[in-house]
Amino acid sequence: MRFWRRHMPLVLLVGALALGCFAQTPVIQKVRAQTTGSDTAGPRMMPTTTASTQPGAESQITGKKSPVHSRRSKAPATLTEDDGLSVIAAALDSRTHIGRQNDCSHLVHAIYDRAGFSYPYSSSSDLYEGTDEFRRVKHPQPGDLVVWSGHVGIVVNPAEHAFFSSLTHGPGIDTYDAKYWQGRGPVRFYRYIKRQRRARGASPE
Secondary structure, three states, X not given: OXXXXXXXXXXXXXXXXXXXXXXXXXXXXXXXXXXXXXXXHOOOOOOOOOOOOOOOOEOOOOOOEOOOOOOOXXXXXXXXXXXXXXXXXXXXXXXXXXXXXXXXXXXXHHHHHHHOOOOOOOOHHHHHHOOOOEEEEOOOOOOOEEEEOOEEEEEEEHHHOEEEEEEOOEEEEEEOOOHHHHOOOOOEEEEEEHHHOOOOOOOOO
């Protein structure tokens, strides 16, 4: 008993030192860090994140957006319905102001030029195959081209299938679903691309 009473402080001191050293071991540090969130356990493993593969998504690591790879190119600006009406007005006025044209392609070319939408002259066959100045469409609107292989006109009223062109008796209006025109083969419709429009007296922006 005398021994324990005499040496008890020394024993307690040695035990405290031993517990302190044990508490600094990596195992104890790891458990403490997991339960208390303390940073004393050294560097913590950050959760592995995978950068998003979605186009335009922001990376969680770099903070940068991945490039967007769009398969669809921006559609060019084409003739609006109001623009088409100006083409129709020029067409209906052509019988007195443009004069008689020998063929349909020259008549259409002159009408578009008068309306302010010029393009290099193209024959009806070239227009049917497609040119850089016109874009093929499925549903026509007033002012669009209606083209067969060998003939071209300008759509006046899509609901009634009416178009303006050079006919046997001169410039006039007919319907492109008539039996005669159906016999000319498949019909195609094209819309003018406005980037080719010639600016007449337009002030610079």
